[in-house]
Amino acid sequence: MNRPAAAALAAALLTSCGGPLLFAEVEVPDLRVTLPPQSFPASGTALPANWCDPSLPVNTNPPCVAISASYDLAAQVPAFTKPGVTYELRLTDVAFILSGTQTNPAAPPDLGGIVSAAVRVGVDPAVAGSGTIIASYARTGNPHPTSITVSGNANLDLAPYITSGKLPVRVEVVVDNTTPAFDANILAAFYVRITLDWGSYL
Amino acid sequence: MRLAALAAALALASPSVYAEDPAAPSLSEAPASSAPAAVPGAPEVTPAARPPARASGSSRWGLLLDAGLPQGLAASATFRPVPSVRFFAGPAWNYVGFGVQGGVSVVPWHFAVTPVLTAEAGRYFGADVSFIAKNGQGVPPELRPLLADMTYTYGAIHAGIELGSQSGLTFSIDAGLAYLLLESKGTVTTTDTGSGSTVVFKDPRVRGTLPSVKLGVHYWF
Numbered sequence: 001m002n003r004p005a006a007a008a009l010a011a012a013l014l015t016s017c018g019g020p021l022l023f024a025e026v027e028v029p030d031l032r033v034t035l036p037p038q039s040f041p042a043s044g045t046a047l048p049a050n051w052c053d054p055s056l057p058v059n060t061n062p063p064c065v066a067i068s069a070s071y072d073l074a075a076q077v078p079a080f081t082k083p084g085v086t087y088e089l090r091l092t093d094v095a096f097i098l099s100g101t102q103t104n105p106a107a108p109p110d111l112g113g114i115v116s117a118a119v120r121v122g123v124d125p126a127v128a129g130s131g132t133i134i135a136s137y138a139r140t141g142n143p144h145p146t147s148i149t150v151s152g153n154a155n156l157d158l159a160p161y162i163t164s165g166k167l168p169v170r171v172e173v174v175v176d177n178t179t180p181a182f183d184a185n186i187l188a189a190f191y192v193r194i195t196l197d198w199g200s201y202l
Numbered sequence: 203m204r205l206a207a208l209a210a211a212l213a214l215a216s217p218s219v220y221a222e223d224p225a226a227p228s229l230s231e232a233p234a235s236s237a238p239a240a241v242p243g244a245p246e247v248t249p250a251a252r253p254p255a256r257a258s259g260s261s262r263w264g265l266l267l268d269a270g271l272p273q274g275l276a277a278s279a280t281f282r283p284v285p286s287v288r289f290f291a292g293p294a295w296n297y298v299g300f301g302v303q304g305g306v307s308v309v310p311w312h313f314a315v316t317p318v319l320t321a322e323a324g325r326y327f328g329a330d331v332s333f334i335a336k337n338g339q340g341v342p343p344e345l346r347p348l349l350a351d352m353t354y355t356y357g358a359i360h361a362g363i364e365l366g367s368q369s370g371l372t373f374s375i376d377a378g379l380a381y382l383l384l385e386s387k388g389t390v391t392t393t394d395t396g397s398g399s400t401v402v403f404k405d406p407r408v409r410g411t412l413p414s415v416k417l418g419v420h421y422w423f
Contacts, residue, residue, distance in 0.1 A: 021379075024410035028403055036398035196410075 022199030026079075028192040030092075035186040038069055038171070040098070043113060043179035052172050065179075066172040068123070074165025077194070081165045084200045089158045093189035094119065094135045096150035096171065100182045112144045113177030119150055121161045123170040131170065132156065150184075158190075261369065261422045266290050270416025272356050272380050273324060276303050280420065285368075286310060294324050301326030301354070312368040319361055320376060326354035348386040348406055355383045358414045372420045380414035383407065 041050045043063055052064030073089070074080045080087060096119055100109015116138050123131035135152030150171075161167060171184060264280040274296025282288035291304030305322025332349040362376030389404045 022411050025408065027407045027409070028405075029407075030402075030404040032402040032404075034400040198410075 019195075020197035020199050022202070023195055023197055025193065025195045027194075028190075031190045031192050033186075033188050033190070035071065035188075037183035037185050038067060040067060040171075040173065040182045040184055041065060042181045043173075043175040043177075052174075063176075064172055064174045066170060067184075068168065068170045071167045071169060072165060073162060073167055077192075079194050079196070080162070082196070084197045086195050086197070087159055088191070088193040089162065090191040091134055091154050091156045091158055091188060092191055093187075094152050094154065095187045096135055097147060097185040097187070098150065098173075098182050099147040099185065100180050109146045109180055109182065110144045111146065111148055111179060111182060112139075112142070113175045113179040114148060115139050115174045115176050117148070117150045117171065117173045119152070120170045120172070121156075121158060121167065123168065132161075264288075264420055264422040266292075266418055266420045268374070268416050268418030270376070270418075271414060272296075272382055272412065273303060273322070273358065273414070273416060274301075274326075276324070278304070280422075282309075285312065290322075294326070296326060296329065296354075299326045299329035299354070301329075309364075309368070314365065314367070316364045316368065316372075317361070318364055318374060318376065319359075320378075321357075321359050323357040324355070328352075329354045347390050348388050348403060349384070349408075351388075352384045352386045355385070357381045360414065360416060362416070364420065366420075367422075369422055372422075374416075374418040374420060376414075376416045376418070378414050379411055381409070381411050383409045 043065055050065050050067065052066045079085050096117070098111060098114070098117070100111060114137070117136065118133050119135040120131035120133050132154075133152070134154040134156055135150045137148055137150040158167060173179075262282050264282075266278040266280050267276070268278070269275045274294050276292060276294040278290035278292035280288050280290040286309050288307045288309065289304070290307070291302070294301045294303040301324055303322060303324030305320055307318050307320040309316055309318050311317075328351050330350050330352070332346045358378055358380035360376035360378035362374055362378075364372040364374040366372035385405075385407050387405055389402060391400060391402045393400045
């Protein structure tokens with residue numbers, strides 16, 4: 001084999017392996033995030049912004065309460081928004097713990113009116129029910145729970161849902177009875193891999 | 203895998219022709235006048251009884267001292283079973299820790315200026331590499347405590363030249379591509395007092411490729 005042919009073979013083998021030739025990569029197999037509580041309004045909220053489908057004139061049958069939040073991942077990991085950086089952010093575990101905010105011992109919080117709950121990413125605000133569900137809950141035996149857990153194990157790559165380092169999330173709760181205001185404590189686990197193609201700077 | 207593929211291709215590209223080191227004439231070419239005079243009563247030394255290590259006119263064993271990036275400083279014992287192939291291994295030091303390293307070189311022919319193709323690998327134990335998290339180098343500063351005790355593994359392929367005698371002292375310069383893997387075991391918890399969020403990192407790894415260069419001094423006994 002002559003040298004040009006060998007060099008061509010080497011280049012072909014290198015490119016066939018995929019990925020940049022000159023790179024730096026950080027991988028965190030287990031990254032766990034606990035976010036501060038998100039406040040949910042009571043089921044009787046009069047704010048259309050808290051209705052799952054604000055286009056409806058009256059939010060009834062079944063009532064559905066929603067909140068939208070945007071988590072600034074770039075604030076935690078600035079590399080997310082650097083040029084030449086690609087990343088994989090895979091959700092491996094998630095739990096939204098909904099707990100009533102009433103503190104009166106004589107009237108403990110009752111979340112028994114919650115029929116179901118879902119946490120979505122990639123939601124189009126103009127399309128009701130759009131996006132991908134990453135965690136869900138359906139009411140079971142306890143008629144008067146004081147807290148419920150909306151859990152999931154989606155193993156979902158969140159990178160396509162991140163824009164400018166921010167991940168929009170929407171939580172929707174369907175109720176069939178009066179529900180008090182409550183807090184949503186959010187725990188999530190991720191697999192993170194950030195790759196910098198530093199050869200592109202040359 | 204990428205490095206192994208390139209190393210294999212480079213090895214295939216190297217000529218299989220081997221020429222004797224002109225600076226070290228073979229025994230068969232040595233002038234008769236240089237042969238030791240026979241001593242009466244001494245046992246006769248036949249060519250077949252001579253050490254095979256000298257069959258090609260140079261030693262099989264040597265000592266290599268080199269310094270480079272990302273290998274660090276290394277001292278290696280070298281062995282060449284055949285003139286065109288040599289193996290080396292020994293301890294290494296890179297300012298932040300000690301390790302071991304080794305590799306194989308292909309020397310397609312021997313002249314005063316000799317090309318050398320090398321594939322090598324090494325591993326450092328318990329090195330402090332937290333400096334790579336300084337000044338926004340792409341590694342989150344939160345990872346710094348985890349980088350304080352990391353294992354450091356590398357592989358590299360080099361092409362270079364050696365100047366000098368293949369049966370004595372040579373100086374070498376090599377350049378190529380290196381692959382690095384930094385691994386840490388442990389957990390770090392950080393809390394953002396502003397937002398109240400808590401982030402826990404566990405067992406991070408850092409890897410990448412970068413150009414590699416190495417200078418060496420090689421002595422064949």
